[in-house]
Amino acid sequence: xxxxxxxxxxxxxxxxxxxxxxxxxxxxxxxxxxxxxxxxxxxxxxxxxxxxxxxxxxxxxxxxxxxxxxxxxxxxxxxxxxxxxxxxxxxxxxxxxxxxxxxxxxxxxxxxxxxxxxxxxxxxxxxxxxxxxxxxxxxxxxxxxxxxxxxxxxxxxxxxxxxxxxxxxxxxxxxxxxxxxxxxxxxxxxxxxxxxxxxxxxxxxxxxxxxxxxxxxxxxxxxxxxxxxxxxxxxxxxxxxxxxxxxxxxxxxxxxxxxxxxxxxxxxxxxxxxxxxxxxxxxxxxxxxxx
Numbered sequence: 001x002x003x004x005x006x007x008x009x010x011x012x013x014x015x016x017x018x019x020x021x022x023x024x025x026x027x028x029x030x031x032x033x034x035x036x037x038x039x040x041x042x043x044x045x046x047x048x049x050x051x052x053x054x055x056x057x058x059x060x061x062x063x064x065x066x067x068x069x070x071x072x073x074x075x076x077x078x079x080x081x082x083x084x085x086x087x088x089x090x091x092x093x094x095x096x097x098x099x100x101x102x103x104x105x106x107x108x109x110x111x112x113x114x115x116x117x118x119x120x121x122x123x124x125x126x127x128x129x130x131x132x133x134x135x136x137x138x139x140x141x142x143x144x145x146x147x148x149x150x151x152x153x154x155x156x157x158x159x160x161x162x163x164x165x166x167x168x169x170x171x172x173x174x175x176x177x178x179x180x181x182x183x184x185x186x187x188x189x190x191x192x193x194x195x196x197x198x199x200x201x202x203x204x205x206x207x208x209x210x211x212x213x214x215x216x217x218x219x220x221x222x223x224x225x226x227x228x229x230x231x232x233x234x235x236x237x238x239x240x241x242x243x244x245x246x247x248x249x250x251x252x253x254x255x256x257x258x259x260x261x262x263x264x265x266x267x268x269x270x271x272x273x274x275x276x277x278x279x280x281x282x283x284x285x286x287x288x289x290x291x
Contacts, residue, residue: 042225052168153184
């Protein structure tokens with residue numbers, strides 16, 4: 001089975017040949033397996049958004065290739081539109097892209113452009129709305145009557161309604177309160193669980209990445225600094241900190257405990273795993289505190 005995404009020696013240069021020429025991506029290569037949930041992290045300006053904009057042809061490589069489902073994205077530029085129905089891209093603050101008269105019409109926009117039959121469009125709209133926690137009563141309302149968090153759900157539902165094989169999200173919970181953030185990310189996780197769609201999540205929140213991602217891609221200066229299973233990436237917390245990145249708060253606590261002299265593992269990146277680690281350390285010491 002081909003990889004969901006294969007990036008081969010990809011480089012991207014902004015304003016090539018101009019005085020302000022900037023190398024955003026520098027000869028990077030990696031693969032994302034079918035059905036994986038991959039987190040992408042890196043400091044501001046490292047190339048995260050530039051990278052994911054290659055996945056549905058918004059950006060065209062300066063050099064190198066991008067394969068989606070085993071197909072070269074740019075082998076035939078006339079086929080780009082087909083790939084854009086396979087790759088659902090949710091930008092930061094997607095609610096700014098709402099424009100239809102009703103919530104229903106906004107969610108239906110993508111499926112309608114795919115040329116689907118009316119009944120299939122209706123099925124997809126209602127299924128996507130349910131995934132995103134959108135109540136039936138909202139569907140005939142103007143999206144501009146909704147709260148910011150509700151608009152965000154509508155915008156994401158519009159992408160899910162196309163039922164993409166690859167779902168790519170750029171800071172989907174940015175600017176939301178904790179409750180709204182948990183709701184949006186929980187719905188994305190449920191979509192991934194139920195559909196098996198390959199999912200790529202870009203986020204500055206290490207807690208979100210630690211909680212949802214199976215693997216983590218770390219970008220630094222337009223190059224890949226790390227790409228591995230989530231636990232292995234966060235086990236390299238000192239290196240992440242050297243790159244100017246944060247780590248989950250629970251990881252910081254365990255690093256501090258190690259500095260204080262406690263013999264305890266520091267590859268801890270979720271609260272659930274932290275509890276297991278502490279209990280295991282206590283058991284190893286006959287019920288006492290780890291030391």
